Amino acid sequence: MDQNIPEVIRTVPLQYYIYFATALFAIGVTGVLTRRNAIIIFMCIELMLNAVNILLTAFSAYRSDPNGQIFVFFIMAVAAAEVSVGLGIIVMIYRNFQNTDVNLLNRLKW
Amino acid sequence: MISIVLLSVLGIANLFLGFLRSNRMLLPVAMLILVVVFGANVLDWNAASQSYFNNMLTIDRYSVAFTGIVVLTTLLLLPFSEKYVRDGEANLAEYYSLLLFSLVGAIMMVSYDNLLMLFVGIEILSISMYVLAGSDKRNVRSNEAALKYFLMGSFATGILLFGIALVYGATGTFQLTQIGAGVANPANASFTPMLYIGMLLMFIGISFKVSAAPFHYWTPDVYEGTPTFFTAFMSTVVKTAGFAAFLKLLMIAFSSAQSFWIPTIMAMTVLTLLIGNVGAVAQNSAKRMLAYSSISHAGYLFIGLVALNGKLSANGIFFYSLAYSIATVAAFAVLKLVIDQRQREDYDGLNGLAKTNPLLAFVMTVAMLSLAGIPLTGGFFGKFFLFGAAVDKGHIGLVVFAVVMSMVGIYYYLRPVIAMYMRPAIDEEDATPVAVTGFQSAVLVLLALLTIVLGVLPSLVSNLL
Numbered sequence: 366m367d368q369n370i371p372e373v374i375r376t377v378p379l380q381y382y383i384y385f386a387t388a389l390f391a392i393g394v395t396g397v398l399t400r401r402n403a404i405i406i407f408m409c410i411e412l413m414l415n416a417v418n419i420l421l422t423a424f425s426a427y428r429s430d431p432n433g434q435i436f437v438f439f440i441m442a443v444a445a446a447e448v449s450v451g452l453g454i455i456v457m458i459y460r461n462f463q464n465t466d467v468n469l470l471n472r473l474k475w
Numbered sequence: 476m477i478s479i480v481l482l483s484v485l486g487i488a489n490l491f492l493g494f495l496r497s498n499r500m501l502l503p504v505a506m507l508i509l510v511v512v513f514g515a516n517v518l519d520w521n522a523a524s525q526s527y528f529n530n531m532l533t534i535d536r537y538s539v540a541f542t543g544i545v546v547l548t549t550l551l552l553l554p555f556s557e558k559y560v561r562d563g564e565a566n567l568a569e570y571y572s573l574l575l576f577s578l579v580g581a582i583m584m585v586s587y588d589n590l591l592m593l594f595v596g597i598e599i600l601s602i603s604m605y606v607l608a609g610s611d612k613r614n615v616r617s618n619e620a621a622l623k624y625f626l627m628g629s630f631a632t633g634i635l636l637f638g639i640a641l642v643y644g645a646t647g648t649f650q651l652t653q654i655g656a657g658v659a660n661p662a663n664a665s666f667t668p669m670l671y672i673g674m675l676l677m678f679i680g681i682s683f684k685v686s687a688a689p690f691h692y693w694t695p696d697v698y699e700g701t702p703t704f705f706t707a708f709m710s711t712v713v714k715t716a717g718f719a720a721f722l723k724l725l726m727i728a729f730s731s732a733q734s735f736w737i738p739t740i741m742a743m744t745v746l747t748l749l750i751g752n753v754g755a756v757a758q759n760s761a762k763r764m765l766a767y768s769s770i771s772h773a774g775y776l777f778i779g780l781v782a783l784n785g786k787l788s789a790n791g792i793f794f795y796s797l798a799y800s801i802a803t804v805a806a807f808a809v810l811k812l813v814i815d816q817r818q819r820e821d822y823d824g825l826n827g828l829a830k831t832n833p834l835l836a837f838v839m840t841v842a843m844l845s846l847a848g849i850p851l852t853g854g855f856f857g858k859f860f861l862f863g864a865a866v867d868k869g870h871i872g873l874v875v876f877a878v879v880m881s882m883v884g885i886y887y888y889l890r891p892v893i894a895m896y897m898r899p900a901i902d903e904e905d906a907t908p909v910a911v912t913g914f915q916s917a918v919l920v921l922l923a924l925l926t927i928v929l930g931v932l933p934s935l936v937s938n939l940l
Contacts, residue, residue, distance in 0.1 A: 413630075420644065439594065454609055457621070467626070470619040
């Protein structure tokens with residue numbers, strides 16, 4: 366344990382982090398666009414945010430700049446706030462519809 | 476800066492007023508808070524620009540001006556929440572506090588100097604709005620609007636964040652001025668593809684928030700389902716703050732990559748204008764028409780971004796946002812009063828309003844003319860300044876297209892006017908006057924007056940920045 370964490374992160378080449386984060390992000394986007402259950406869509410959005418966190422951490426370690434890691438903390442805190450509001454909204458929907466399928470939500474159509 | 480502190484602290488104080496179980500005090504207190512904040516904000520006008528939090532926020536004339544618009548809009552809108560007070564709404568204190576907190580987000584968006592503050596500001600504004608969109612808990616349409624807004628909004632946040640991460644990777648900083656230097660630096664050329672993808676993703680994220688095509692799908696549904704009072708807030712404050720943030724991003728951070736993003740934004744402008752205006756023609760609901768109209772106004776504001784003409788753009792977007800916000804508040808205020816009484820949102824709901832409530836009909840007409848951009852109203856000069864800034868940079872074709880689209884606008888903006896003045900009320904119930912308190916009438920007169928003053932004496936505020 367005589368290596369510090371940024372050095373450990375830097376043992377993997379930067380482009381691998383970029384590929385990994387992009388793949389994770391793409392999985393998230395695909396999930397949002399194809400799944401129909403509000404909770405699963407929500408999970409996919411969280412996946413997108415976590416892809417961002419990995420990317421920011423990797424860049425931050427490679428550039429020896431702490432700002433990226435601070436940003437990650439902000440993303441985590443805001444994501445937690447978003448989760449609490451989002452789950453509240455989904456519970457409200459479930460009370461009225463007994464379901465969380467977004468296809469049921471078609472009262473507003475042109 | 477003091478306006479952010481005041482709004483946060485007084486917002487919490489307002490929350491505690493809810494314990495008193497007296498809804499009567501909430502509205503006057505909330506309005507008083509906004510008057511105080513507006514005054515504090517004006518005091519910052521003549522101070523030299525100051526930076527806070529390690530240069531992450533800068534309070535300068537640009538931010539003070541746009542803060543002024545969002546605070547003034549909210550202040551003028553608040554009297555129309557009076558029905559909630561009368562109905563003894565259980566969670567009223569929370570709603571007012573959320574409005575005040577979301578203003579904090581809007582102010583952060585107009586004064587940010589670091590992408591971290593942009594992100595936090597957008598989220599404070601959006602998360603409050605998710606809650607407010609669903610505030611009519613037992614109404615399934617409000618529920619649906621809240622879920623759609625929430626899912627689309629957080630999806631957009633994810634995209635925006637990925638863009639920010641890539642821009643950070645390419646330039647190594649979140650600070651706007653340093654990003655600008657990094658973009659201009661030829662030594663960073665190997666990062667250019669990553670930078671461009673990051674920029675595009677950021678544009679997509681912000682376009683979602685300001686409801687520009689092709690990222691506008693959620694707008695009509697959400698605007699229609701949300702309680703009318705909060706729809707008005709959404710289509711004015713969120714849009715104003717979003718465009719102020721967008722302009723700042725493009726001017727300071729990405730101005731040296733213009734050759735890349737101007738064609739992109741121009742294509743989005745054309746698409747937004749087309750979808751907003753043509754979509755609005757097809758609507759039968761006045762509220763939904765205003766939703767499409769807010770998409771089309773995002774298109775006009777985009778012209779100011781494409782022009783990117785320094786002070787001309789900043790002044791143009793400031794004036795347009797102000798004129799648009801005032802006219803939209805007036806239109807939604809009248810519509811809300813009518814919907815509350817007559818329980819219908821289509822154009823026929825407005826029938827015969829000129830006979831029962833001449834004042835409401837007059838204010839609605841002024842608002843519609845301003846939104847359509849007829850001379851002698853603020854909307855005309857708003858369009859005039861933005862188009863002028865674009866012509867100055869040689870975007871003649873774009874301006875011609877926008878003028879044609881604003882002619883389409885005249886058609887659908889005049890439909891409510893025709894309904895109010897030329898059609899008789901459908902049944903007995905609709906022939907009774909809509910209930911308006913004296914204070915609301917006074918605010919409506921003020922809104923109409925402001926619109927006309929902006930149209931007659933635009934030089935009062937057109938060269939502020």
